[in-house]
Amino acid sequence: MVSLSAVRIGADGVLLAVFAAAATISLLSVDSPTYWFPAFITVSGTLAAGYNLVADLLRVRAGHSLTEGEIVDIGASVSDTHDDTHDGTGSEDGTGSLAGRILALSLWLVALPLLGLVIPFFYASLIWLVALLRFQAKQKWLFVVASVAVFGVVLNVLIVLLEIRMPPAILTGLG
Amino acid sequence: MLESALEALQILVSPQHVVWLFLGVGIGLVLGLIPGLGGLTGMAVLLPLIVGLEPASGIAMLIGLNAATTIGDTFPSVLMGVPGTAASQATVLDGYPMARKGLANVALGAAFTSNMVGGFIGGIVLLVLIPFARPLIVGMGSPQLFMLTLLGFSLVGVLARGAVGPAFMSGLLGMLLATIGSASMTGDYRFVGDVFYLYDGLDLSILAIGLFAIPSIMSLLTQNQSVAQKMVHQRGGVLRGARAAFGHKRVLVGNSLLGSVLGIVPGIGGSVIDWITYGATKQAVRSGRDQFGKGDIRGVMAPEAANNAKDGGVLVPTLMFGIPGSATAAILLGGFATMGVATGPSMLSPENLYLVFVIIWTLVLANAIGAMSSAALAGTLSRISLLKPYTYGPFLLVIMVIAGYQAGVRWGDVVAVVLIGLLAWLMQGLKWPRPPLLIGFVLGSGAENYLWISVGRYGWTWLTEPSVIVIGVVILITLTAGFTGVFGRLYARFAPVETLIEPTKESSRG
Numbered sequence: 001m002v003s004l005s006a007v008r009i010g011a012d013g014v015l016l017a018v019f020a021a022a023a024t025i026s027l028l029s030v031d032s033p034t035y036w037f038p039a040f041i042t043v044s045g046t047l048a049a050g051y052n053l054v055a056d057l058l059r060v061r062a063g064h065s066l067t068e069g070e071i072v073d074i075g076a077s078v079s080d081t082h083d084d085t086h087d088g089t090g091s092e093d094g095t096g097s098l099a100g101r102i103l104a105l106s107l108w109l110v111a112l113p114l115l116g117l118v119i120p121f122f123y124a125s126l127i128w129l130v131a132l133l134r135f136q137a138k139q140k141w142l143f144v145v146a147s148v149a150v151f152g153v154v155l156n157v158l159i160v161l162l163e164i165r166m167p168p169a170i171l172t173g174l175g
Numbered sequence: 176m177l178e179s180a181l182e183a184l185q186i187l188v189s190p191q192h193v194v195w196l197f198l199g200v201g202i203g204l205v206l207g208l209i210p211g212l213g214g215l216t217g218m219a220v221l222l223p224l225i226v227g228l229e230p231a232s233g234i235a236m237l238i239g240l241n242a243a244t245t246i247g248d249t250f251p252s253v254l255m256g257v258p259g260t261a262a263s264q265a266t267v268l269d270g271y272p273m274a275r276k277g278l279a280n281v282a283l284g285a286a287f288t289s290n291m292v293g294g295f296i297g298g299i300v301l302l303v304l305i306p307f308a309r310p311l312i313v314g315m316g317s318p319q320l321f322m323l324t325l326l327g328f329s330l331v332g333v334l335a336r337g338a339v340g341p342a343f344m345s346g347l348l349g350m351l352l353a354t355i356g357s358a359s360m361t362g363d364y365r366f367v368g369d370v371f372y373l374y375d376g377l378d379l380s381i382l383a384i385g386l387f388a389i390p391s392i393m394s395l396l397t398q399n400q401s402v403a404q405k406m407v408h409q410r411g412g413v414l415r416g417a418r419a420a421f422g423h424k425r426v427l428v429g430n431s432l433l434g435s436v437l438g439i440v441p442g443i444g445g446s447v448i449d450w451i452t453y454g455a456t457k458q459a460v461r462s463g464r465d466q467f468g469k470g471d472i473r474g475v476m477a478p479e480a481a482n483n484a485k486d487g488g489v490l491v492p493t494l495m496f497g498i499p500g501s502a503t504a505a506i507l508l509g510g511f512a513t514m515g516v517a518t519g520p521s522m523l524s525p526e527n528l529y530l531v532f533v534i535i536w537t538l539v540l541a542n543a544i545g546a547m548s549s550a551a552l553a554g555t556l557s558r559i560s561l562l563k564p565y566t567y568g569p570f571l572l573v574i575m576v577i578a579g580y581q582a583g584v585r586w587g588d589v590v591a592v593v594l595i596g597l598l599a600w601l602m603q604g605l606k607w608p609r610p611p612l613l614i615g616f617v618l619g620s621g622a623e624n625y626l627w628i629s630v631g632r633y634g635w636t637w638l639t640e641p642s643v644i645v646i647g648v649v650i651l652i653t654l655t656a657g658f659t660g661v662f663g664r665l666y667a668r669f670a671p672v673e674t675l676i677e678p679t680k681e682s683s684r685g
Contacts, residue, residue: 004604004605007605008605008606008607011601011605011607015344015348018351019347019348019351022351022366025366032361032363033360033361033627034358034360034361034363034365035365037354037622037623037626037627038351038354038365038366041347041350041351041354041619042351044347045344045347045348045350045351048340048343048344048347049344051340052340052341052344055340066605066606067604067605067606068606073603073606073608073609073610074256074258074264074265074267074268074271074387074391074609074610075256075257075258075267075271075387075388075390075391075394075603076255076256076271076390076391076392076394076395076398076402077394077603078394078397078398078603078604080275080394080398080400098397101397102393102397102600105393105396105397106393106597106600109389109393109572109593109596109597110593110597112572112573112576112593113576113589113590113593116589121577121580125573125576125577128573129569129570129573132569133565133569137396137399137565137569139565147566147570151570151573155573155574155577158209164577164581165580165581165584166577166580167580167586167589170586
């Protein structure tokens, strides 16, 4: 299994490549004022990304993990655990590995817009919710049906009151 | 002047106007509660409804909505770690860790008290500054505004907590993202390739939802654990939070004043003001600085007080010169025009002065009503932190995707929200700081525009202006502090040990 440190080194490299490419584009067009500010940003970014890549490589070489230690971040994290529970590798109901659940949820998230491509988004979101709650979260049918029905009504009220627009199903032309 | 103030109060407390105010506050609270739908959406929707209303009623509804949104957005920020609006991101930093400790109701109590006091001080600042605002606003040229954006960016170093290199890289990535699309000064397209969606550039709300809201909910669903296992204070937690807030008067008043003053500067919106005040408070506190980010009540109070106080500041240029200080102020201006209220220096003429007082009273009353209503709900709603994430998380994901779509009403918005959400989740896993990316994005376009105008108008001579030099020195000090942590070390060396320990305990317990 690839370690997170290796993934981070790879991501450092990708970011360095992105900044370097953007810097090249900006510097080649720097005679146009359009690229003055981007040139400043991208050259600084290339230097910062290069510094980070080298610093991370040195830390890994010295035997340190790159994904330990504190940074300023906000919101919930997969590494959050309560002090008196377990080590954060399994969910409270004990189903599946952490990596497996992350992959499964990522695919569920991607599935929502994919479903919305063929079914009008309002209905797609309700179907998606039923499927996720029943098959991924393994909730009881009673909870699934009741909660999704209530959500559907509330969402519909919001759509009407706030004139919220919904994505059309562009593959089928519905919605 | 006193007559106008009393006349405005009489108008505002008449049953008809109170109903409009309550309606605005009610809608604002609901919009704040739903992540992704901010006051901008609500005001845009309400704008057609105020046609034909008396100015005082329309103003009461619009300002009530705007003020209450920044109160309601505290709920998701604290209870789920999901910023309710782009202006409540810094609140998550300490609010969510407090919720994890079972102190959600205490954090909410402190936040709503800060909202109310901030709104009150913002109203006072508006009242006091309107006659004196002209020199301040006129003195703020493009060079000063450019330097202020750099000052905002330099706070990335203060917020980095050691990881200064990755934080600046993240901030620069945000600035790079801000340059995608059409250059506002030349109209040329940059970094768009053949992707039609990128021609308009990325939208702030899409980036905010993707960067913070989606990863937070995905993490909660992955863990499938409630945010907190039990509430530390089953009863009286909200009151405890309110008392704790009044115990930190300097944080409360200082950030309210700072928020008001920053609000006056056009272009610095709530999404930057909350970070600036958070960073400034972290630098300014004498003790327990290392507790920031781990559930320090002062970290909740600072952005919340500033966020509501800024509404008063934003109204200074809006009313005095017709210059909208923010996007919501622009819609507010449209509302004033719809009701036949002319903004500008004529607002201070004797026949219009009562309207200025209507606005001030509305601001103060809306904050009080919004904060008290939220405090009444806080005890019940804070129990959300005890629920399993699958009872609310999937529904929020759907709402976030729909909210993202409202940014440009294009399918690309949906794709962008999901893509940025997954990439930001990866960033979180790789310990790449995400807040600097958003700060860089918000400040990027402003910095470019101000630099462009400064160089175009003054050449490089603006660099020698005294105000520019002063802000430059402050930037250097901030950068030095960020890179070296020198102030923290100096204080730790000279401060008595007991003062470092006592307030920390108190602050985290509320």
